[in-house]
Amino acid sequence: MSRTRIKICGLTREADVDAAVEAGADAIGLVFYAPSPRAVTVARAAELVRRLPPFVTPVGLFVNADEATIDAALQALPQLLLQFHGDETPEQCARWARPYLRAARMAEGFDLLDFAHRFSSAQAVLLDAFVDGYGGGGKVFDWSLLPPSVPSPVVLSGGLSAANVIDGVRKVRPCAVDVSSGVEVAKGLKDADKMRQFCDAVREADRLIAAPARA
Numbered sequence: 001m002s003r004t005r006i007k008i009c010g011l012t013r014e015a016d017v018d019a020a021v022e023a024g025a026d027a028i029g030l031v032f033y034a035p036s037p038r039a040v041t042v043a044r045a046a047e048l049v050r051r052l053p054p055f056v057t058p059v060g061l062f063v064n065a066d067e068a069t070i071d072a073a074l075q076a077l078p079q080l081l082l083q084f085h086g087d088e089t090p091e092q093c094a095r096w097a098r099p100y101l102r103a104a105r106m107a108e109g110f111d112l113l114d115f116a117h118r119f120s121s122a123q124a125v126l127l128d129a130f131v132d133g134y135g136g137g138g139k140v141f142d143w144s145l146l147p148p149s150v151p152s153p154v155v156l157s158g159g160l161s162a163a164n165v166i167d168g169v170r171k172v173r174p175c176a177v178d179v180s181s182g183v184e185v186a187k188g189l190k191d192a193d194k195m196r197q198f199c200d201a202v203r204e205a206d207r208l209i210a211a212p213a214r215a
């Protein structure tokens with residue numbers, strides 16, 4: 001079984017990018033959504049992305065962005081993996097003909113199977129809690145709402161931290177986890193120790209899955 005990938009989202013400072021990479025993040029998220037306290041401009045994002053070594057993926061997060069906004073981000077940063085976190089349709093997500101993540105806002109009654117079928121062209125469905133303001137709310141959703149299997153790879157997010165991610169990885173078995181609030185000192189300002197503890201906890205979850213306790 002392959003290891004659980006780690007995305008740390010909402011970075012705004014060079015030191016946080018360096019610390020996320022040092023901690024073992026596979027991807028960093030850049031929020032191109034002006035109302036978010038973690039929002040960055042394209043120019044700022046380009047400065048941050050320049051810090052990344054090979055094989056760490058920059059992810060551009062958009063919420064109901066217009067085409068010009070996404071075009072501008074992709075022009076400056078053609079290597080971005082797209083993350084759609086609003087009310088985008090499958091056609092809107094597929095318009096750029098490139099890999100994308102599509103966020104599902106989990107709440108009671110939400111039909112995840114139907115959602116995954118509609119977004120079957122997504123590289124993965126990202127499971128987040130339903131919150132006001134679309135995301136980044138630090139809220140955990142009820143993992144028992146998930147169906148036994150989902151016909152797409154899933155990224156688990158929503159209120160993750162070093163304290164609960166082992167449980168989340170073992171219960172949900174996502175291909176990746178995504179964290180923002182749980183590794184912050186304040187919105188948009190990450191904490192190096194929290195990022196390291198989070199990544200260590202994900203590695204521990206992978207070890208526990210690979211070597212389950214004998215009955």
Ligand SMILES: O=C(O)c1ccccc1N[C@@H]1O[C@H](COP(=O)(O)O)[C@@H](O)[C@H]1O
Pocket residue numbers: 009010029031033036037038061063085126128133134135136137138139157158159160178179180181182
């Ligand atoms: O980070 C934000 O400000 C944000 C704004 C709008 C949509 C999504 C946003 N962040 C994403 O939300 C989830 C969960 O974050 P948290 O760990 O609960 O704070 C994560 O995928 C972020 O990428």
